[in-house]
Amino acid sequence: MSAVGAPSSVKFTHALRAEWIKLRSLRSTWLTLVCLFVVGIGISLLATSAAGAQYSDATAAERAAWDPTGSSLTSYIVAQLIVGVIGILVVTSEYATGEMQTSVMTSPRRYRLLAAKVVTVTAVAAIAGQSLMFAAFGGGQAVLAAHGAPRATLGDPGVLSAVVGGGVYLTAVALLAVTLGVITRATAGALAILVGIIFVIPGFAGLFPSWVQFLLDYWPTQGAATVMTTMPDADFPYPWLNLGGMCLGVGTLLVAAFVLFRRRDV
Amino acid sequence: MIRSMTTIDVRGLTKRYGPDTVVDDVSFTVEPGQVTGFLGPNGAGKSTILKMITGLAAPTRGSVTIGRRRYRDLPVPLTEVGALLDAGAVHGSRTAYQHLLALAASNGLARHRVDDVLTRAGMESVAGKRIGGFSLGMRQRLGIAAALLGEPKVLVFDEPVNGLDPEGIRWVRRLMRSLAGEGRAVLFSSHLMSEMAQTADHLVVIGRGRLIADTTVDEFVRSGGEETVLVRTSDPHFFAPRLVEAGGAVRDRYATSMVVSGMTPDEIGALAAHHDIVLSELTPQHASLEDVFMEMTRENIDYHGTVA
Ligand SMILES: Nc1ncnc2c1ncn2[C@@H]1O[C@H](COP(=O)(O)OP(=O)(O)OP(=O)(O)O)[C@@H](O)[C@H]1O
Ligand SMILES: [Mg+2]
Numbered sequence: 001m002s003a004v005g006a007p008s009s010v011k012f013t014h015a016l017r018a019e020w021i022k023l024r025s026l027r028s029t030w031l032t033l034v035c036l037f038v039v040g041i042g043i044s045l046l047a048t049s050a051a052g053a054q055y056s057d058a059t060a061a062e063r064a065a066w067d068p069t070g071s072s073l074t075s076y077i078v079a080q081l082i083v084g085v086i087g088i089l090v091v092t093s094e095y096a097t098g099e100m101q102t103s104v105m106t107s108p109r110r111y112r113l114l115a116a117k118v119v120t121v122t123a124v125a126a127i128a129g130q131s132l133m134f135a136a137f138g139g140g141q142a143v144l145a146a147h148g149a150p151r152a153t154l155g156d157p158g159v160l161s162a163v164v165g166g167g168v169y170l171t172a173v174a175l176l177a178v179t180l181g182v183i184t185r186a187t188a189g190a191l192a193i194l195v196g197i198i199f200v201i202p203g204f205a206g207l208f209p210s211w212v213q214f215l216l217d218y219w220p221t222q223g224a225a226t227v228m229t230t231m232p233d234a235d236f237p238y239p240w241l242n243l244g245g246m247c248l249g250v251g252t253l254l255v256a257a258f259v260l261f262r263r264r265d266v
Numbered sequence: 267m268i269r270s271m272t273t274i275d276v277r278g279l280t281k282r283y284g285p286d287t288v289v290d291d292v293s294f295t296v297e298p299g300q301v302t303g304f305l306g307p308n309g310a311g312k313s314t315i316l317k318m319i320t321g322l323a324a325p326t327r328g329s330v331t332i333g334r335r336r337y338r339d340l341p342v343p344l345t346e347v348g349a350l351l352d353a354g355a356v357h358g359s360r361t362a363y364q365h366l367l368a369l370a371a372s373n374g375l376a377r378h379r380v381d382d383v384l385t386r387a388g389m390e391s392v393a394g395k396r397i398g399g400f401s402l403g404m405r406q407r408l409g410i411a412a413a414l415l416g417e418p419k420v421l422v423f424d425e426p427v428n429g430l431d432p433e434g435i436r437w438v439r440r441l442m443r444s445l446a447g448e449g450r451a452v453l454f455s456s457h458l459m460s461e462m463a464q465t466a467d468h469l470v471v472i473g474r475g476r477l478i479a480d481t482t483v484d485e486f487v488r489s490g491g492e493e494t495v496l497v498r499t500s501d502p503h504f505f506a507p508r509l510v511e512a513g514g515a516v517r518d519r520y521a522t523s524m525v526v527s528g529m530t531p532d533e534i535g536a537l538a539a540h541h542d543i544v545l546s547e548l549t550p551q552h553a554s555l556e557d558v559f560m561e562m563t564r565e566n567i568d569y570h571g572t573v574a
Contacts, residue, residue: 004345004416005374005375005378006342006373008341008342009342010341010372011374014372014373014374017372018371018372022357025360025367025368026357026359027359097357098352098355099355099356099357101322102355102356105320105343105349108321108337108343263324265322265324266317266322266323
């Protein structure tokens with residue numbers, strides 16, 4: 001060891017530690033996470049409260065399709081955007097401030113640098129996403145119980161899978177956001193594309209030629225999101241397959257992001 | 267003294283941005299143990315070359331090695347090269363301490379190095395403050411502190427004194443001299459000629475992406491033509507013709523002074539005594555670094571200013 005305490009060569013764990021220090025030392029990280037939980041749980045409480053209030057007047061058909069798990073997890077719709085912002089900012093805030101130059105200079109092995117960012121975001125998104133989904137589920141079920149509507153427990157068939165699936169879904173969106181950040185190198189651009197993917201494109205789904213229709217089976221807010229329901233959906237009998245497809249798509253984009261990140265000047 | 271010496275080797279370096287060749291076949295070496303000044307007019311390509319040295323930009327052709335290794339192959343980059351290219355390239359929401367801590371962690375450096383460099387840069391009192399509130403000069407100091415984290419053998423600074431107060435400028439000058447004195451290789455760019463003249467041992471001058479000069483400062487200044495002598499006397503109009511007769515050339519003749527070339531101060535003094543002329547000043551003058559630089563780069567300036 002030298003006087004500066006340096007190792008004989010830099011390892012992945014060093015890059016990882018640096019990324020974690022960078023992420024945790026930004027106030028915006030914590031604000032965004034607080035926002036994620038406040039908004040996420042808030043929406044879950046509102047959604048289940050509305051559903052619970054309607055239950056007593058519901059028709060038999062509506063009662064048959066009653067999905068207490070699904071309605072408590074609807075907060076994913078907004079949560080995915082907030083998680084996406086975290087993923088985008090990890091990359092684009094460095095481009096916006098010029099910090100990326102410093103990062104690349106201290107970690108010139110660019111695959112290692114980006115991998116450290118990806119792992120950090122994945123860990124944060126997975127922990128935050130899973131916690132949020134469990135909290136939203138618990139809070140939502142408590143609200144339903146208060147309304148006297150049937151509620152679910154984690155032990156019921158398909159419930160744990162739906163809640164955990166929601167966390168995985170949010171993590172995948174965070175990763176998607178990282179790739180968009182790398183590809184566009186601009187916060188506004190990455191966010192616009194993320195909103196397009198999540199909200200806009202599904203709205204035009206009917207206009208797509210049939211050969212791209214299959215993509216919708218794995219599209220974030222389409223097929224992949226059915227993992228968060230417990231009622232069987234005739235279109236998506238195996239929702240984890242759809243979520244897996246989405247992860248595969250994100251993985252492909254991630255490969256493209258690594259290649260671009262390696263090749264481009266900073 | 268540091269144990270091993272390291273040089274920066276720039277060989278046939280070329281960089282194209284689209285159709286523009288902004289760095290064109292540049293080769294030079296930055297030696298350890300001295301300060302190398304990097305000069306060139308705006309847009310000459312200095313920052314681009316520094317980016318290629320530090321692995322931020324990829325050369326279109328040619329190579330840069332640091333101790334015979336490419337930057338990205340350095341096992342612990344911060345212990346080999348410390349660089350400050352853009353003092354603004356930091357996230358303003360972090361504190362100075364957090365910023366340096368992340369840099370140290372990325373290379374596995376000991377945490378105490380952060381305190382060491384904060385002290386060396388005179389920034390202990392603002393360590394816990396957000397960088398966003400820093401003045402340009404404080405950011406510059408932070409960037410220099412970051413460059414020193416790994417006690418690197420090579421230092422690269424792009425306009426390090428930009429924005430510094432006189433005390434800061436003197437600090438940077440002494441720092442660079444002492445880093446070179448410890449056997450490190452120091453390369454820095456600046457547009458301040460007096461700063462260059464006082465700090466650098468060696469000069470690399472580029473213009474429009476091409477190498478113009480690679481020489482010692484003394485050598486460079488001497489190449490700028492003959493030495494002149496400032497002569498002050500009550501009646502230059504009488505003395506000037508005598509000087510010309512003796513083989514000198516006279517220019518810039520004013521009421522009480524003139525500039526003489528082609529004669530040494532001794533010769534001029536003897537000539538004055540011979541004619542019973544009283545001289546109130548007899549000062550040898552060298553072309554300044556600025557004069558020579560302006561002369562050398564005249565044809566290589568992209569952005570000319572005009573005085574309206
Ligand atoms: N990313 C880029 N894309 C296109 N052109 C670029 C890029 N970076 C630099 N240039 C061009 O390359 C040339 C050299 O720029 P560079 O910043 O290296 O000059 P410089 O010598 O550092 O100038 P200054 O003294 O003003 O800092 C300029 O004409 C600049 O416009
Ligand atoms: Mg420059």
